[in-house]
Amino acid sequence: MDAKARDLNQIFDSTISFQIPLFQRPYVWQEEHNWVPLWEDIQGLMDHRLRTQKSRTHFLGAVVLEQMRNVAGSIETHQVIDGQQRFTTLQIFMIAARDICHQFESGKYYERFADLVGNKASKVDFEHERYKVWPTNSDREAFKLVHGVGGLEALEQRLQEQPKLHEQNQQVIDGYRYFYCQLALWLHGELDEEPGEQASDIDERLDALWQVVSNALQVVVINLSDDDESQVIFETLNARGTQLLPADLIKNYLFRRAQSEGQDIESLYEQHWKAFDAKFWRKEVKQGRTKRPRIDLFLQHYLALMLREDVRSAHLFEAFKEYVVALEEGDKGFQLTAQPNSIESHLQSLSRYARSFRKFAEPEAGSRLALFLDRLQAVDTATVYPLLLLACDQLLPADRTEFDRVLVVLESFLVRRMICCMTTKNYNRLFIDVIKSLDKRGKINAQVLQEALQANEGDSVRFPTDEELRHSIVKTPIYKHLAQYKIRAVLEAIDLAQEDRKSEVLTLPRNLTIEHIMPVKWQANWSMPEDVAADPEKRLAFNQERNRQLHTLGNLTLITGSLNPSLSNASWGQKRPELCKYSKLNLNRYFHPPKEVEPDPLLEWSEAAIECRGQELYQTAKSVWPYQIAGS
Structure with missing residues (x-):
């Protein structure tokens, strides 16, 4: 058995044929679970290439191949034992890239991609040997269609003219559609986070596409020898097992280097890495829509802080290696973060920031940090963690008061933007830029953080003013624009702030529900003025205004779920006494009769x-x- 990491150019550029045998399942990869993550990884690599003119390698997994005796054809032929879904997808992607190059009249890149998806006719004896990858039987007609059609418009025309082609494997056709469209959007700059922020020249983008596909994407190719049992190996590779985490690869990388330098790796492990092997760090925790091991999340935020750039979860190991090499080559790093200059100092740095990160997972009960993290769940973003790591490392434990003030500034920025229904789309870049701004000032505290946040302009990054906050609370039908858990968090925070010395301190239950004081279905018990009801135009305007205003924050409160059914559509005369009688929330003291x-x-x-x-x-x-x- 021979295993080597190879880029796609090394795998597909020669005259070669990879055949997927009959007994393999058909192509089943789908958009949400397979194509979108792959595209996001590739786009991230291309964006990085445009910004830095450097390629970052990305590992795509492994394929297992078995060389076939060359009796049926004239070229080198391998059977794909494992990895056929990945190989097929890569070919579909590169076919789409080839056709996109033709659309942009780029003969150079068209020929380059053509060489990765097809063998020259003069080099083959059989028709199927023209294809670098020859799919399993049920996929062949669909694959031949997308391979030869030449573009999306021509594909749609063929499908319209020959309806029976729809009976072919739809996944192959849909995969081509998806990658073709994404490539077209990216090449036109329509997927950039900020329009016009990257090179708009088509040739530069085509070159970035080619450099990423040919050199940056890597696959471990495992070639079986005559003595290897392909079926046993196939079953072993597909058996259930514990997947290697990026942290495992980083650990291996650091300790192998430490050992080669003659260092005491047992001592280094005990002092700086042992804690990472505990269950705490491998526990999967939810972030966004997915669950990931906690150590993966830490490494992503750590590298974003140390590199001052957004790091994708799929690139953690590669980004860490690049970071180590860059420092060894003389990169001085940044002012607010001590940059390691040896393998031991890298381990020390990881351990040091991990202690800060652990505070976020296990905040002290009743602390300002615990309150901040609870409210951060409503904002639903993890992009602030690199900044939190920096603040925690710089300010704790020496200046807890200033750290808490930093949390107030950060929470004010995030929650104000949430209440004002502003986008979170560019937060990853925003908070990296804020860290860079703090670097220039050479310190972090509440005052400089506030100045850095308030210096930003544009709806995607600015700090909402008091007037904007007032308008959103008083005038905006916020119930229609924000998820209920976000509104609940706002009302809970206001309720907490309305406590006074005479009111008992309550721990709010998690089952509180949002109640419209004037109900959504108000027509039965909440009449309109008679003169309005008699005039159709006035009635329409009144309905529109009331239906807007009843969704504003001023008409919303929190109540227990058990109280809700009896309140829902009751009149104000019935609802107000019930609120006063049963609800102990500070929010609802507003409704008590004034004395x-x-x-x-x-x-x-x-x-x-x-x-x-x-x-x-x-x-x-x-x-x-x-x-x-x-104080600012």
Whole structure:
């Protein structure tokens, strides 16, 4: 058995044929689970190439091949024992890339990609040997179609003219469609995070595409010898097992180098790595829609901080190696993070920042950090963790007060943007840029962080003002724009801030539900003025305004789930006493009858009352999430 890492140019550029045998399953990869992650990895590599003019290698997995005796054909032929889904997908992608190059009239890159997906007619004896990969039987007609059609428009025309072609393997056809469209969008710059931020020249983008496909994408090719039992190996590779994590590869890399340098690796392990082998770090935790081992998340945030760039989860090992090599070649690093200059110092640095990261997983009960992390779940972003790592490392334990002030600034920025329904799309780049800004100042504290955040302009990055916050709370039908768990977090924070010395401190249960005080179905018990009801135009305008206002924050509160059914569509005369009787929340003290004001202004719950309460909630929210932190 021979195993070597090879790039796609090394695998496919020669006159060669990879055949997928009959007994293999057909092509089944799909968009969500397979094509999208692969495309995101490739796009990340191409974007990196455009920004830096450097290629970052990316490991795509392994394929197992068995060389066939050359009796049926004239060229070198291998049977694909394992990895046929990956090989087929790569060929579909490169076929799409070839056809895209033809669309842009780039003969040079068209020929290069053509050499990776097909053998020259003069070199083969049989028709199927023209294809670098010859799929299993059920996929062949669809594969031949996309291989020879020449472009997406021609494909759609063929499918329209010959409806029976739809009966071929749809996954092969849909895969071609997907990659062709993504490539076209990327080449036109439409997938850039910020329009115009990268090179717009088509030749530069085509070159980046070629460099990534030919040199950056790598596959471990395992060639079986005559003595290897292909079926046993196939079963072993596909058996259930524990997957190697990027941390395992990094550990191997660091300790092998330490050993070659004659260092005491047992001592290094005990001092700096042993903790990483505990269950705590390998536990899978949820981030976004997926679960990942905690150590993967730490490494991603650590590398983003140390490199000052966004690092994709699939590139952790490669990015770490590049980081080590860059420092060895004289890269001085950055002012606020001590840059390691030896294998031992790399281990020390990992261990040091891991201690900070562990505080985020196990915050002290009742601390400002615990409150911040709880509210961060509502914002639903992990992009702030590199900045948190920096703040924690620089400020704790010496200056906990300043660290807590940093959390207030960061929370104010994030929650204000959430309440104002602003995008989180560019947060990864934003917080890397903020760290760079702090680098220039040479320090991190609440004041400089606030200045760095408020210096940003544009809807995707700016710090919402008090007036914007007020308008979103008082005027915006926020219930229609934000998920309920986000609104619940805002109301819970306001409720906490409304505590006074006379009210008991409550730990809010997690089963509180959001209640519209004026119900969504208000028509039965919440009448409109008679003069409005009699005029169709006034009635329409009244309905529109009421339906907008009842979804604003001023008309929303929290109640227990058991109370909800009896309140839902009741009149204000019935609903108000129930709120006052059963709810102990500070939010709902607002509805208690005032003792000094006559007449009671809340005898009627109207649009004016909603706006008045909205103004009060805004005043509290402004103090919880200030635009200017006290003392700045």
